[in-house]
Amino acid sequence: MYAWAGKILHIDLAKKKTWTEELRKELGARFLGARGINAKLLWDLIRKPGIDPFSPENVLIFGAGTLTGTVAPSSGRTTITCIGAATGLYLKTNMGGHWGAELKFAGYDHIILHGASKSPVYIWVHDDVVEIEDASHLWGLNVRETDETLKRDLGDREIKIACIGPAGENLVRFAAVMNSVYHAAGRGGAGAVMGSKRLKAIAVRGAGEIAVADPNKFYELALSARIDLSKDPEAIKLYNTGTAGGMEVINEIGALPCYNFQTGNVKDAYPISGECLVEQGYLDRRVGCFGCTVSCHRYCTIKEGPYTGIYTGGPEYESTVSLGGGTGVFKTDVVIKANELCNIMGLDTISCGSVIQWAMESFERGVLTKEDTDGIELTFGNSEALIDLIPVIAFRKGKIGDLLAEGVKRAAEKIGKDSWKWAICNSKGLEQSRVETRAAKAYALAFAVNPRGPDHLHTECIAEFGGTPTRISLIEKITGDKKWATPYRTEYRAEIVRWHEDCYAVTDSLGFCAFSSTAAYAVNPGIMAQLFSAATGVNITEKEIMLIGRKIVTLEKCFNVREGADRRLDDLPWRLMHEPAPSGPTKGFMNSPEELNGMLDKYYTLHGWDLKTSWPYKETLEVLELKEVADELQVLNKLPKREKP
Amino acid sequence: MSSRVLFLDLDACTGCRACMVACSLVKEKVFSLGDARIWIPKMESICLSVPIICEQCDPAPCKTVCPTKAIARNAETGALLVDPDKCIGCKECVWACPFGAISVRKGVAVKCDLCDGQPECAKVCVPGAIRYVDMDRSAIEKRWKSLERRIKALTAII
Numbered sequence: 089m090y091a092w093a094g095k096i097l098h099i100d101l102a103k104k105k106t107w108t109e110e111l112r113k114e115l116g117a118r119f120l121g122a123r124g125i126n127a128k129l130l131w132d133l134i135r136k137p138g139i140d141p142f143s144p145e146n147v148l149i150f151g152a153g154t155l156t157g158t159v160a161p162s163s164g165r166t167t168i169t170c171i172g173a174a175t176g177l178y179l180k181t182n183m184g185g186h187w188g189a190e191l192k193f194a195g196y197d198h199i200i201l202h203g204a205s206k207s208p209v210y211i212w213v214h215d216d217v218v219e220i221e222d223a224s225h226l227w228g229l230n231v232r233e234t235d236e237t238l239k240r241d242l243g244d245r246e247i248k249i250a251c252i253g254p255a256g257e258n259l260v261r262f263a264a265v266m267n268s269v270y271h272a273a274g275r276g277g278a279g280a281v282m283g284s285k286r287l288k289a290i291a292v293r294g295a296g297e298i299a300v301a302d303p304n305k306f307y308e309l310a311l312s313a314r315i316d317l318s319k320d321p322e323a324i325k326l327y328n329t330g331t332a333g334g335m336e337v338i339n340e341i342g343a344l345p346c347y348n349f350q351t352g353n354v355k356d357a358y359p360i361s362g363e364c365l366v367e368q369g370y371l372d373r374r375v376g377c378f379g380c381t382v383s384c385h386r387y388c389t390i391k392e393g394p395y396t397g398i399y400t401g402g403p404e405y406e407s408t409v410s411l412g413g414g415t416g417v418f419k420t421d422v423v424i425k426a427n428e429l430c431n432i433m434g435l436d437t438i439s440c441g442s443v444i445q446w447a448m449e450s451f452e453r454g455v456l457t458k459e460d461t462d463g464i465e466l467t468f469g470n471s472e473a474l475i476d477l478i479p480v481i482a483f484r485k486g487k488i489g490d491l492l493a494e495g496v497k498r499a500a501e502k503i504g505k506d507s508w509k510w511a512i513c514n515s516k517g518l519e520q521s522r523v524e525t526r527a528a529k530a531y532a533l534a535f536a537v538n539p540r541g542p543d544h545l546h547t548e549c550i551a552e553f554g555g556t557p558t559r560i561s562l563i564e565k566i567t568g569d570k571k572w573a574t575p576y577r578t579e580y581r582a583e584i585v586r587w588h589e590d591c592y593a594v595t596d597s598l599g600f601c602a603f604s605s606t607a608a609y610a611v612n613p614g615i616m617a618q619l620f621s622a623a624t625g626v627n628i629t630e631k632e633i634m635l636i637g638r639k640i641v642t643l644e645k646c647f648n649v650r651e652g653a654d655r656r657l658d659d660l661p662w663r664l665m666h667e668p669a670p671s672g673p674t675k676g677f678m679n680s681p682e683e684l685n686g687m688l689d690k691y692y693t694l695h696g697w698d699l700k701t702s703w704p705y706k707e708t709l710e711v712l713e714l715k716e717v718a719d720e721l722q723v724l725n726k727l728p729k730r731e732k733p
Numbered sequence: 734m735s736s737r738v739l740f741l742d743l744d745a746c747t748g749c750r751a752c753m754v755a756c757s758l759v760k761e762k763v764f765s766l767g768d769a770r771i772w773i774p775k776m777e778s779i780c781l782s783v784p785i786i787c788e789q790c791d792p793a794p795c796k797t798v799c800p801t802k803a804i805a806r807n808a809e810t811g812a813l814l815v816d817p818d819k820c821i822g823c824k825e826c827v828w829a830c831p832f833g834a835i836s837v838r839k840g841v842a843v844k845c846d847l848c849d850g851q852p853e854c855a856k857v858c859v860p861g862a863i864r865y866v867d868m869d870r871s872a873i874e875k876r877w878k879s880l881e882r883r884i885k886a887l888t889a890i891i
Binding site: 387 | 744747748749750751754755757758759761762763764765766767768774775776777778779780781856857859860
C-alpha cells in the first residue's frame with residue numbers, strides 16, 4: 089500500500105473490543121482519504137436517520153489525510169466526522185497539529201469509535217498494540233494537564249494526544265477535540281460526542297513508515313510546491329502576523345463583526361490584531377503543524393499585568409474577533425487569557441464567544457436579568473464577565489452555565505422574547521464564524537449551504553475579494569471574467585462556491601490545509617492531483633480529482649437529506665438576513681432572503697439538485713457514482729419527485 | 734575540506750518536522766520519523782521545538798571511541814561518515830555522542846552525512862531554522878551560542 093497506511097482501526101467502547109479492517113485501494117481511489125473516506129464511512133455506519141448525537145449509536149471517526157506524514161507542504165491535517173452535537177446533522181471538523189501524522193506512522197489511516205464506555209477511558213495506540221485504559225484519574229483535568237499527565241505516565245514525551253477538556257466531558261455542545269495541546273477540531277461539538285462516549289483521550293505513537301509509489305517524482309513535486317507556497321505573499325503574511333493580521337483593513341471596510349454583529353467598524357481594532365501580538369511582544373514563537381511551510385499558528389505569553397505568566401497557543405483571527413471584538417473587549421491580554429481558557433477547557437472559541445455575545449446583548453436588552461446570569465453584570469466590554477463565564481460554561485455551572493453550554497440556538501429557544509433575532513446561528517443551529525457575510529456574497533452562499541452550519545471551513549472563498557493577481561485570475565478561470573472578483577455582487581457566486589467546495593474537499597481529504605490551496609494558492613488542484621498520483625500510484629487528473637471533491641460534497645449533503653434536512657435549513661442568521669450592515673463602506677448591505685434565494689436557485693441548479701427540496705436528483709448521484717446512496721434515498725422517499733429538468 | 738556547516742536556529746524552528754521525513758525519504762526511501770538522522774524533540778505545551786543533528790564535532794567523540802575505526806571524516810564535506818562494513822553495531826558512538834545524534838539501526842550506526850554536501854533537511858526548511866552556511870569566524874561563535882541555547886532548552890523539556 090502506498091501513501092495510505094492501509095488500515096482502519098475499529099474500537100467498540102461498550103464491549104471494549106478492537107479490530108482492524110483493511111483500507112482497500114478502491115475506497116481510496118473513490119474517496120481519497122480523511123474527509124472523503126470519513127464521509128463514506130459515516131454514511132455506511134449510520135443506517136437510520138434521527139440518531140441523537142449523544143446516543144451510543146453515533147460513531148466518531150478520525151481520519152488522517154492521504155498525504156499526511158509526508159513532506160508535501162502543510163499536509164498534516166486530520167478530519168473528525170460524526171453526527172454533530174450542535175446540529176444533530178452531518179459534522180466534519182478538522183484539526184492541524186501533529187496527531188494525524190503520528191497515527192499514520194502507527195499504521196492507521198482512520199479510527200472509528202463505536203458505542204460508549206460506562207466509565208472514563210483513554211485509548212493508547214502504539215503501532216500494532218491498541219489498549220483501552222481506565223481514565224478516571226484524567227477525568228476533570230484540563231487539556232494541558234491531560235496531555236502532560238499522559239506523556240508522563242506513558243513515559244514518552246513524543247506521544248501525540250488528541251483529547252477533550254472539561255467542556256467535552258460536560259457535553260457542552262461546542263466542545264472541541266484538541267491535539268498537540270493547542271490545535272482544535274473546534275466546530276460543531278465533536279468534543280461533546282467524544283465526551284458522551286466517555287473517551288478522554290487517544291494517545292498515539294508510531295514507529296512505522298509510509299511508502300509512496302514514486303519517491304523521486306513525489307519528492308520533486310513536493311519540494312517545488314514547498315518553495316512555491318513559501319513564496320506566496322498570502323502565506324508570508326500568515327507567517328508574519330498570523331490569521332489575525334490585516335485586521336485593521338477589515339475594520340476599515342466595515343467587515344469586522346463586533347458587538348454580536350451590531351457593527352462592522354470600531355474605533356480601534358489594533359489591540360486584537362495579529363500585528364499587536366508581534367509588535368507588543370506577546371508573540372514568542374511561530375508554530376508549524378506537521379510538515380507546514382506556513383506556520384500561521386502562534387504561541388503567546390503575557391509578560392506583565394494581572395495575567396502575567398499566562399501562556400497558550402493562538403490566538404487566531406476567529407478567536408480574537410469572537411472573544412474580543414464580539415464581546416466588546418478590546419484588550420490584548422484579556423483576549424489571550426480568554427483564548428487560553430477555551431484551549432484548556434476544550435471549547436470552540438467561535439461558538440463560545442458567540443454565545444457570550446448573545447448573552448451580553450440579551451442582558452443589555454433586558455431579556456436576561458441578573459437572576460438568569462447568577463449575578464454576573466453581563467454587559468459588552470466587561471472583561472471580568474468574559475473571563476469568569478468561560479469555565480462556568482465548560483463545567484455547566486449554575487443557571488447561566490447550563491443555558492449557554494447549549495449554544496445560541498437552544499439558548500434562544502429557551503429564553504424566547506425575540507432573542508433568536510440576535511442569535512447568530514442559522515436554522516441548522518451552529519454559531520456563524522466571524523465573517524461579515526452581508527458584504528461577501530460568495531461567503532454568504534457557502535455558509536448557507538454548508539452541511540454543518542454557517543462557517544468558512546467547508547468552502548473558503550477569499551478569491552471573491554480580488555485584490556491580488558492570483559485571486560483575480562482564479563475568479564477569471566471560474567467565471568470567464570475578472571470583473572466578478574468583487575464580494576459585493578451576487579452573479580456567478582454559485583460557480584465560485586462550487587469550485588471552492590470541490591477544491592476544499594480535495595484539500596481536506598489529502599490532509600492539506602486550506603491556507604495552502606484557497607488562501608494562498610500554491611497547492612492548486614493540479615498540483616494536488618499530481619502529488620496524489622505520485623504518492624498512491626492511482627493516476628488521476630485535475631479534472632478527476634475535482635469531481636471526486638464534488639462527490640464528497642454531495643455525499644455530505646445526502647447525509648443531511650437522509651436526516652430529513654431540506655432547503656429550509658440552507659439559510660443564514662436572522663440578523664444578517666433582515667438587518668442591514670450598520671456602518672462603514674458596507675453600510676446597508678444585507679443577506680436578504682430574496683438575494684439568498686436567488687443565489688441558492690443557481691447553486692442547486694448547477695449541482696443538479698431539486699429547487700424545492702434542495703435534494704440531489706437520482707441522475708446527479710449516478711453521474712457521481714453514488715448509486716448506493718441514490719438507492720437508499722429512494723427507499724426512504726428522499727429523491728426529488730420530478731426528474732431533472 | 735569544506736568550510737560549510739549546518740547551522741540550527743532554535744528561534745526559527747516551528748517544529749513542523751518536515752526535515753525529519755525529508756531525511757528519511759532520502760536515506761531510506763520511506764517517510765518515517767524513526768529513520769531520520771535529524772531529531773526535533775518538542776515540548777508541546779510551550780510549543781518549543783529543539784532541532785538536534787550531528788554537529789560534525791572536531792575532535793569527534795564518536796570517532797575517538799569507535800573500536801573498529803568505522804567512523805572517518807570525509808575530506809570534501811567534513812562530514813563524519815560511518816563505514817557500514819567496518820561497523821559492528823556496538824553503540825559506543827551512540828553513548829559517546831553528546832547530542833544524541835547517532836542511533837543504531839539493523840546493526841549499523843546511522844548518522845547525518847550532510848547528504849554529500851547537499852543537505853535535504855536545509856532544503857525543505859522554509860522558516861530557515863536549518864541553514865547550510867559558510868563557517869567563518871562569526872559563524873563559529875554564533876554556532877556555539879546556538880548550541881548552548883539548544884542544550885539549555887533541551888534540558889528544560891526532557
